[in-house]
Amino acid sequence: MTLIDLPQALPAPGAATAVRTLYPLVAAEATAEAAASATGAAVDPADLEQAVWLRLLERLADQGPPADPARWVRDTVRAEARRARRTALRERPYRDETAADPSGCPERAALFADQRRVLYAAVDRLPGSCARLLRALLAPDDPTYRQIAGELGMSQGSLGPIRSRCLGCLRRMLAAEVVAPELRGKER
Numbered sequence: 599m600t601l602i603d604l605p606q607a608l609p610a611p612g613a614a615t616a617v618r619t620l621y622p623l624v625a626a627e628a629t630a631e632a633a634a635s636a637t638g639a640a641v642d643p644a645d646l647e648q649a650v651w652l653r654l655l656e657r658l659a660d661q662g663p664p665a666d667p668a669r670w671v672r673d674t675v676r677a678e679a680r681r682a683r684r685t686a687l688r689e690r691p692y693r694d695e696t697a698a699d700p701s702g703c704p705e706r707a708a709l710f711a712d713q714r715r716v717l718y719a720a721v722d723r724l725p726g727s728c729a730r731l732l733r734a735l736l737a738p739d740d741p742t743y744r745q746i747a748g749e750l751g752m753s754q755g756s757l758g759p760i761r762s763r764c765l766g767c768l769r770r771m772l773a774a775e776v777v778a779p780e781l782r783g784k785e786r
Contacts, residue, residue, distance in 0.1 A: 613655065616667070623667075623668060624671055624675070627675040641679050641686070646675055649682075721768065724767060732764055
């Protein structure tokens with residue numbers, strides 16, 4: 599429900615006035631309640647605000663404005679934060695135990711190792727500093743741009759454009775070496 603949906607249920611000026619009046623309080627309460635998350639379950643202040651606005655619009659349509667709007671906002675923000683925290687604590691990632699893990703099969707590991715070998719061989723054939731840059735970007739310890747710039751002795755701001763040019767060069771080189779696959783089902 600939005601303010602656009604309200605003209606059928608309420609006079610829009612009342613809802614708009616309530617929103618304008620309560621906006622700073624809702625934003626402040628939602629930010630404060632989200633920051634006070636001691637349980638470790640993070641609550642996004644924007645989500646809290648959205649939930650409170652929804653509750654306010656539902657209340658305005660059903661019962662009219664609250665008698666003590668400031669207290670209503672505080673209570674509603676806290677209730678929505680508790681609900682969001684309970685939900686976050688109960689959520690568990692879905693894991694289908696019946697499906698086999700495809701990354702553990704030997705065929706996939708062999709294909710991945712072969713692809714990695716081909717990629718590193720192509721990177722080593724790149725001209726200029728491209729090989730050093732892409733090797734640094736492909737490092738297993740996943741360095742930051744700042745670390746790579748320090749290691750290669752170049753400015754951090756130039757890494758992105760140089761990386762883009764080097765990847766373009768690598769892409770062109772690999773496209774010339776690898777034959778494009780045929781459409782499926784097409785036989786010759």
